[in-house]
Amino acid sequence: MFRSLKNIDSAYQQIKMLALLFMLLCFSVSAYAIYAARQTALEAQGRIYVLDQGNLLAAVSHNVKENRPVEAKDHVKRFHELFFTLDPDPKAIEYNVKQALFLADGSAQRAYDNLRESGYYNHLIQANISQDIKVDSVALQTSVYPYYVRCFAQQRIIRASTVTTRRFVSECYLRDVSRSANNPHGFLMERWRAVENIDLRTERR
Template sequence: MVIKNLENKVKLVTIICGFFLLGCILISVSSLWTARSMVVDAQQKVYVLDGNVPILVQRTTMEETLDVEAKSHVEMFHHYFFTLAPDDKYIKYTMEKAMYLVDETGLAQYNTLKEKGFYNNIMGTSAVFSIFCDSIQFDKGKMEFTYYGRQRIERRTSILTRELVTAGQLKQVPRTDNNPHGLLVVNWRTLLNKDIEQKTKNNY
């Protein structure tokens, strides 16, 4: 009788220990899962300090912001490539900036213009070139863009406005300080570049 009671107590203790061990395992697994979820969620959040006040901003993936970043990249490239002043150091600076954003097709256009004396002519005539973006069409699926803009060329005696349309594709590359969007303009070409208005400046 005593042995039977002892066996029952051992079984009872074994069952209790088994349930206790199972409970510990479930609690540990759920704790690890919860902690992992909290870490992943925290990694998606970034706090920016506004003075001494932390402001929560949500992180986004490249795919979510591709349209905006692509258009910004295309506009930035055209700004550097087509904004010119009668200063050889400034031209060199803007061209170096532009070349980080485009493949060899941009360098080829730059070299062609340089060989034709285009940049020397800018300095000789004291011309100032400005670019204004009208719109950018971007096909996310094909990674193709079309840029529509106007170029303003101001010389000593006149102001010329030209219509500019270019096209190309974008390729994703690692982000760097010189290429913050992580995109590269490829197969870039000019579709249209024609005069639309010329005004004579009033000299007093």
């Protein structure tokens, strides 16, 4: 009888041990699942987007905040390249300006409307004039939000017989918006305006 009780007690201890091991295993699996889900969420938050020849690509960053100043400057540079790179082709002008307007608020739209109403684009087309821009530097102040930005660039007005180089300076404020295919950096330029636009030299071709 005592042997039977001892066997029952031993079996109970074994079942108890197996139950504890099973509970420990379940806890370990649950903890790992929570950890894996958290890591996946952190990696998703660290995802940024870059453009490669017009295609939106995803790139992983260890810390998106560290890249924001670089992204902000590239956002401003990209806007100016799109807005001021013009060829005597109405479809090319419309496409570039449309892409640029995704990056800015109504201030850029008003500037475009003023240029269009003044006949600026028609003059480029009729006179076969091309225009491009080279951004020299972008000064960014991140101490106050929205971020103040000043862009320094040089424009070239390319005519049949001459090339005119202009000094161009603009300013705006940047605020964060959602990233998209049309706005991969997730910024919006506000209160954009030209501060300086003067001829530096004109050279014969």
